[in-house]
Amino acid sequence: MEEKAKAVRPAHYTQVxxxxxxxxxxxxxxxxxxxAMGGLGExxxxxxxFEHDDEIIIVDCGVLFxxxxxxxxxxVIPDFSYLQKNASKIKALIxxxxxxxxxxxxxxxxxxxxxxxxxxxxxxxALIEKKLEEHHLTRACKVIEINGDxxxxxKYFNVGFFNTVxxxxxxxxxxxxxxxxxxxxxxxxxxxxxxxxxxSDYQKMAYIGQVGVTLLMSDSTNSxxxxxxxxxxxxxxxxxxxxxxxxxxxxxxxxxxxxxRLNQILQAAVACNRxxxxxxxxxxxxxxxxxxxxxxxxSDENFITGNDxxxxxxxxxxxxxxxxxGEPMAALSRIANGTHKYIHIIPGxxxxxxxxxxxxxxxxxxxxxxxxxxVGANVVVNSPLTSFHTTGHAPQEEQKLMLNLxxxxxxxxxHGEYKMLVQHSATAQETGVPDDHCFIxxxxxxxxxxxxxxxxxxxxxxxxxxxVDGNDASGLSTSVIxxxxxxxxxxxxxxxxxxDSRYNKILCRPSIVSRGFVYIKDNQTLLKEAELVVYDALKxxxxxxxxxxxxxxxxxSSLEPWLFQRTNRNPIVIPVILNQKAAIAEIQAKAAKPHxxxxxxxxxxxxxxxxx
Numbered sequence: 001m002e003e004k005a006k007a008v009r010p011a012h013y014t015q016v017x018x019x020x021x022x023x024x025x026x027x028x029x030x031x032x033x034x035x036a037m038g039g040l041g042e043x044x045x046x047x048x049x050f051e052h053d054d055e056i057i058i059v060d061c062g063v064l065f066x067x068x069x070x071x072x073x074x075x076v077i078p079d080f081s082y083l084q085k086n087a088s089k090i091k092a093l094i095x096x097x098x099x100x101x102x103x104x105x106x107x108x109x110x111x112x113x114x115x116x117x118x119x120x121x122x123x124x125x126a127l128i129e130k131k132l133e134e135h136h137l138t139r140a141c142k143v144i145e146i147n148g149d150x151x152x153x154x155k156y157f158n159v160g161f162f163n164t165v166x167x168x169x170x171x172x173x174x175x176x177x178x179x180x181x182x183x184x185x186x187x188x189x190x191x192x193x194x195x196x197x198x199x200s201d202y203q204k205m206a207y208i209g210q211v212g213v214t215l216l217m218s219d220s221t222n223s224x225x226x227x228x229x230x231x232x233x234x235x236x237x238x239x240x241x242x243x244x245x246x247x248x249x250x251x252x253x254x255x256x257x258x259x260x261r262l263n264q265i266l267q268a269a270v271a272c273n274r275x276x277x278x279x280x281x282x283x284x285x286x287x288x289x290x291x292x293x294x295x296x297x298x299s300d301e302n303f304i305t306g307n308d309x310x311x312x313x314x315x316x317x318x319x320x321x322x323x324x325x326g327e328p329m330a331a332l333s334r335i336a337n338g339t340h341k342y343i344h345i346i347p348g349x350x351x352x353x354x355x356x357x358x359x360x361x362x363x364x365x366x367x368x369x370x371x372x373x374x375v376g377a378n379v380v381v382n383s384p385l386t387s388f389h390t391t392g393h394a395p396q397e398e399q400k401l402m403l404n405l406x407x408x409x410x411x412x413x414x415h416g417e418y419k420m421l422v423q424h425s426a427t428a429q430e431t432g433v434p435d436d437h438c439f440i441x442x443x444x445x446x447x448x449x450x451x452x453x454x455x456x457x458x459x460x461x462x463x464x465x466x467x468v469d470g471n472d473a474s475g476l477s478t479s480v481i482x483x484x485x486x487x488x489x490x491x492x493x494x495x496x497x498x499x500d501s502r503y504n505k506i507l508c509r510p511s512i513v514s515r516g517f518v519y520i521k522d523n524q525t526l527l528k529e530a531e532l533v534v535y536d537a538l539k540x541x542x543x544x545x546x547x548x549x550x551x552x553x554x555x556x557s558s559l560e561p562w563l564f565q566r567t568n569r570n571p572i573v574i575p576v577i578l579n580q581k582a583a584i585a586e587i588q589a590k591a592a593k594p595h596x597x598x599x600x601x602x603x604x605x606x607x608x609x610x611x612x
Contacts (some may be wrong), residue, residue, distance in 0.1 A: 024448075024455060024456070024457055024458040025457070025458065026446065026448055026457050026459055027450075028053070029053055030053075030179075030180075030450070031052075031180065031448050031449065031450050032050065032051070032052045032156075032178040032179060032180040032181070032448070032449040032450075033049075033050070033051040033052070033446050033447070033448060033449075033457075034048070034049070034050055034051075034183065034215065034217075034412070034446070034447040034448075034449065035048075035049050035051075035444060035445060035446045035447070035461055036048050036049070036414065036441065036443050036444070036445075036463075037049060037078035037079065037080070037082075037083070037443060037444075037461075037463050038062065038064065038077075038078040038105075038443055038463070038465075039060075039062070039414055039415050039443070040414060040416075040421065040441055040442050040443045040445075041417060041418050041421070041442055041443065042064055042416075042417060042443075043064075043101070043221060043415065043416060043417060043420075044062060044063065044064035044065060044076075044101040045062050045063060045064035045076060045077065045078055045101065045105070045465070046060040046061075046062040046101055046102050046414075046415055047059075047060055047061050047062060047078045047105065048060060048185060048217065048414065049083070050157065050176055050178065050183065051086075051089070052156040052157070052178055052179060052180075053156060054088075054089050055089055055091050055154050055155060055156050055157060056083070056086060056089040056090045056091065057091060057092050057094065057152075057154070057157050057159065057176065058083075058090065058092070058093045058094065059094050059095075059096065059174055059185050059187075060094075060095060060096055060102040060103070060187075061078075061093060061095075061102070061103065061104075061105040061106050061109050062099070062100065062101040062102040062103060062104050062105050063075040063076065063077050063100055063101060063104030063105050063468075064076040064077075064101065064465070065100075066467070073467045073468065073469055074468050074469060075104065075105075075108075075467075075468040076465050076466065076467055076468070077104075077105045077108050077465075077466050077468055078105060078443075078463060078465070078466070079462065079463050079464045079465065079466050080108075080109060080112050080113060080466075081462060082461050082462060082463070083113060084112055084113055087113045087114065090113065090115065091154040091157070092117070092119060092152050092154065092157075092159070093106075093109075093115055093117075093118045093119070094118075094119045094120075094146075094152065094159065094174060095118060095119065095120035095121070095124050095128070096121075096124075096171065096172050096173070096174060096185070096187030096188070097121065097123075097124055097166055097168050097170065097171040097172065097187055097188060098120075098121075098123050098124030098126075098127040098128070098168055098170070098257065099168055099188065099257055100257070102124075102187075102188070103120075103124060103127060103128055103131065104131075106118065106128060106131065106132070107131060107132065107135040107137055108466075108468065110132075110137055110140045110141055111137075114140075115140075115141050116141065116142065117141060117142045117143070117144050118141055118142070118143045118144065119143075119144050119146045119150070119152055120143055120144070120145065120146065121145070121146055121147060121170035121171070121172050122145055122147070122169075122170045122293060123168065123169045123170040123259065123289070123290075123293060123295070124168075124170060125143045125144075125145050126289045126292070126293060127286075127289060128143050129143055130285060130289065146161060146172070147161065147163075147170075147172075148161050148162055148163040148172065148201055148204070149161075156178065156179055157176060157177065157178060158176075158177040159174060159175065159176050159177070160174075160175040160177075161173065161174060161175065162175065162200075162201040162204040162205055162208070163198050163199070163200060163201045163204075164186065164187060164188075164189035164190075164200050164201075165189065165190055165191065165192045165195045165197075165198070165199070165200050166187070166188045166189055166190065166392045166393075167188075167255065167257070167258045167260070167261070167391075167392025168257050168258065168259060168260075168392070169197055169198070169259055169260065169295055170198075171187060171188065171189065172187055173185065173186045173187050173189065173201075173205070174186075174187065175208055178449060180214070180449035180450055180451060180452060181214025181215065181409075181449045181451075181452040181454070182208075182211070182212060182213050182214050182215075183213070183214060183215045183216075183217065183449070184208060184213050184215070184216050184217065184218075184406050184408070185217045185414070186216070186217065186218045186219050186402060187219065188219050188221070188392060188393060188415065189219055189393075189394055189398075189402065190229050190391065190392055190393055190394045190395075190398055191228075191394060191398045191401055191402075192229070192231050192232060193231065194231045194232075194233040195231070195232055195233075196232040196233065196236065196260040196263070196264065197260055197295075202405070205402070205405040205406060206405050208405075208406060209404075209405050209406045209407040209408075210407075212407075212409075213406050213407065213408045213409065214408070214409050214410060214449060214452050214454060215408060215409070215410045215411070215412060215447070215449065215454055216402075216403070216406050216408035216410070216411050216412070217412045217413075217414045218399065218402055218403070218411070218412075218413060218414065218424065219393055219394060219399075219414065219415045219416075220399075220413040220414060220415055220416030220420040220421050220423070220424040221393035221415055221416055221420060222391055222393040222394060222395045222396075222399075223396065223399060223413070223416060223420045223421075223423040223424035223427060224396075224419070224420060224423050225391075225395040225396060226395060226396050226397070227395055227396065227397055228395060228397050228398060229390050229391050229393075229394070229395055229398065230387055230390045231390065232260060232261070232264070232390060234387050234390070235261070235264065235354070235387055235388065235389060235390050236264040236268070238386060238387040238388050239252075239264055239265055239268050239352075239354060239388060240268040240271065240272075242350075242352055242380065242386075242388070243265075243268045243269055243272045243274070243318065244272050246315075246350045247315060247348075248314040248315055248346075248348045248349060248350065249314040249315070249317045249318075249319070249346065249348075249349045249350070250269075250274070250317070250318045250319070250349075250350050250352065251318075251319040251320075251321060251332070251335070251343075251349060251350070251351045251352065251377075252265050252318065252319070252320050252321075252351075252352045252354055253320075253321050253322065253323050253324040253331075253332045253351070253352070253353055253354065253355065254320070254324050254353075254354040254355050254389075255324060255355055256280060256282035256283040256285075256286050256322050257282075257286060258392070259286055259290045259295050259296070260295075261354060261389075262283070262286065262287065262290065262296065262320065263290065263295060263296045263298075265318070265320055265354065266296060266298045266302075266320070267298070269302075269318035269320075270298060270302050272318075273316065274315075274316055274317060274318040275302060275303070275304045275308070275312060275316055275317060275318070276298070276302055276303055276304065276318050276319075276320060277303070277304050277305065277306060277308070277309060277317070277318075277319050277320070277342075278303070278319075278320050278321070279306070279319065279320070279321040279322070279331040279340075279342070279343070280321050280322025280323065280330060280331040281322075282322055283320065283321065283322045283331075304317075306341065306342030306343070307342070309342060309343065314346070314348070314349075319343060321335070323335075323368065324353055324354070324355035324365075325355070325357060325358055325361045325364065325365060326357070326361055326363075326364025326365040326366075326367060326368045327364070328364075331343075332351075332368060332372075333368055335372075336368050336371040336372045336375065337371065338375070345372065345375040345376055345377050346376070347375075347376030347377075348376070348378070349376070349377045349378070350377070350378045350379075350380060351372050351377045351378070351379045351380070352380045352388060353365075353369075353379070353380070353381045353382060353388065353389075354382065354388045354389050355382065355389050356382055356389050356391070369381070396423075396427055399424060399427050400427060400430065400431050403427070403428055403431040403433070404431055408433065409437065409452070409454075410433075410437045410438075410439065410447075410454040411425065411428040411433045411437060411438045411439070412438075412439045412441060412447060413425055413428070413438075413440065418440075421440045421441075422440060425438040425440055437454075439454070439456055441456065443463040444460045444461045444462060444463035445457075445460060446459055446460065446461065483572060486570065486571070486572050487516065487572060489569075490516075490517060490569040490570050490571040490572070491514065491515055491516025491517035491518075491569075491571045491572075492514070492515050492516060492517065492571050492572040492573075492574060493512060493513070493514050493517055493530075493559070493563065493571045493572070493573050493574070494512070494513045494514075494515075494574045494575075494576055495510050495511075495512055495534055495555050495559065495573065495574070495575050495576065496510060496511045496512075496513065496576045496578065497510045497534070497538065497551070497555070497575065497576070497577050497578065498578045498579075498580070499542075499551075499577060499578070499579055499580070500579070500580040500582075501579050501580075502580075502582070502586060504542050504545060504546070505542065506535065506538055506539060506542065507580065509531055509532070509535050510531050510534045510535055510538070510555075511531065512527050512530050512531050512534075514527065514571075516571075517567075517569065517571045518567065526566060526567075529566075530559060530562065530563065533558055533559060533562050534555055534558060534559055536558075537554055537555070537557075537558035537559075538551065538554060538555070541554045548577055551575070551577055552575040552577065555573065555575040556573050556575065559573050560573055
């Protein structure tokens with residue numbers, strides 16, 4: 001029968017391939033897809049997407065603050081290309097809390113993708129609206145307030161929320177009901193039995209776990225830290241004690257976004273009969289929003305300005321400022337360097353760091369502490385003995401508590417560097433999640449949910465990091481970064497060549513100017529030889545007619561390998577070609593002749609029209 005069937009097929013017949021029903025292939029109509037545009041293999045840039053058929057739900061849209069080697073870059077944001085192609089599918093952007101690594105990318109997202117509304121808890125909503133106002137995007141999108149009892153419903157998704165504790169008010173975890181199972185995304189969280197503010201929704205989390213969760217996506221930032229974190233109440237007591245026993249002026253530096261900590265410092269200062277001055281733009285913004293919403297209830301009479309600092313005794317002053325991470329332009333760094341407009345360290349001042357250095361900032365923080373000590377300040381930092389700071393992220397035992405409350409079938413650690421994800425996966429296995437049910441993914445990997453089962457697909461989504469220089473989120477800054485890195489490591493070489501384009505002739509030997517490449521006085525011979533290399537290459541090139549572009553390419557192609565061979569460095573080579581004045585005048589005259597004929601012809605036409 002098969003042979004007979006083949007015989008009657010038309011000559012143009014092509015075999016239609018069988019659908020791929022293998023386990024790792026995606027059925028885009030019926031499967032639910034989970035993938036990260038940022039937040040995996042890094043601490044920051046959080047953006048998690050949930051897709052089913054023609055709908056996409058996005059949770060968070062953050063930035064990553066650049067490392068020192070990203071010269072001149074302000075932010076790193078996710079690549080929105082895939083979401084731009086599928087913009088019609090996006091039904092909701094949901095924000096878990098108001099930290100920059102979860103909301104900082106929103107202005108750039110809204111410039112590339114039209115969105116009707118963003119769902120955010122109260123404090124995050126206020127921060128987002130302030131951010132949109134600064135970027136002149138107030139009318140671009142409506143921000144809708146949500147809380148632990150809110151619901152967001154679309155055709156395929158039913159999204160609920162539960163309260164968590166973090167280092168910023170109004171932090172939410174997210175429950176996403178999909179056609180293929182239930183997903184919990186914890187957001188950033190910790191468990192604090194005596195928190196400042198709202199308590200975690202333990203009962204709701206336990207109920208969600210009892211009903212059944214297919215996939216848990218959980219914060220991994222502190223997965224390498226054993227034990228439990230200390231309570232904010234203990235931090236409040238330690239700060240109060242330090243302010244009470246400080247004899248002179250007190251400066252306190254902490255994270256600007258930690259509103260509860262800021263409120264504790266302000267309350268302790270007022271209780272100790274001190275007036276408060278707040279410095280740092282981000283700190284001032286958070287203070288304004290905190291007071292407007294009602295988180296901070298300190299009256300105006302307890303605040304002073306920079307001009308009032310010299311009118312009060314030292315023991316009546318408390319200064320709260322940014323710069324706890326050693327940022328060069330933050331208030332505390334400028335105070336330490338003596339460049340602040342209002343504050344100069346007086347011997348006997350006490351500086352309290354109510355923070356821990358973020359990994360990578362240790363050197364910067366140590367530098368600021370050293371400089372403050374040099375100018376006479378008494379610097380007090382957090383330690384296990386002082387308890388001036390507590391983390392906002394769950395250590396291992398709190399991560400285990402979340403895993404035991406949610407009881408997921410599958411586990412995907414998020415929000416962390418690769419090592420953190422691996423450690424969190426090991427913690428999940430300790431609580432009973434099978435090894436093959438833990439997914440350690442990279443940005444762009446797709447976890448597929450199908451009939452309450454999950455697996456990693458054999459497809460990926462393109463998710464490059466986009467470097468933002470100023471407000472440019474086009475990605476063009478990526479190539480600029482490469483040039484800056486070359487300039488930093490190898491410098492530049494400018495080659496100045498004078499020619500006469502009329503006769504296709506070099507008028508004199510090229511001149512080479514170097515910056516950041518070699519020390520000119522000690523390398524005159526090298527530069528003279530380089531000039532001869534370029535001169536010989538150009539003479540050979542200009543034996544036939546050529547263009548300015550070809551001459552520049554000739555300079556680069558001859559000089560770059562020669563310099564690398566002699567110095568083992570690859571500077572940026574910038575060709576500068578100067579044409580003789582008479583040749584330029586001749587070119588301009590030739591260019592003007594057609595224009596003159598056209599103008600004359602136009603005048604004659606007008607005279608003819610008038611005559612007619």
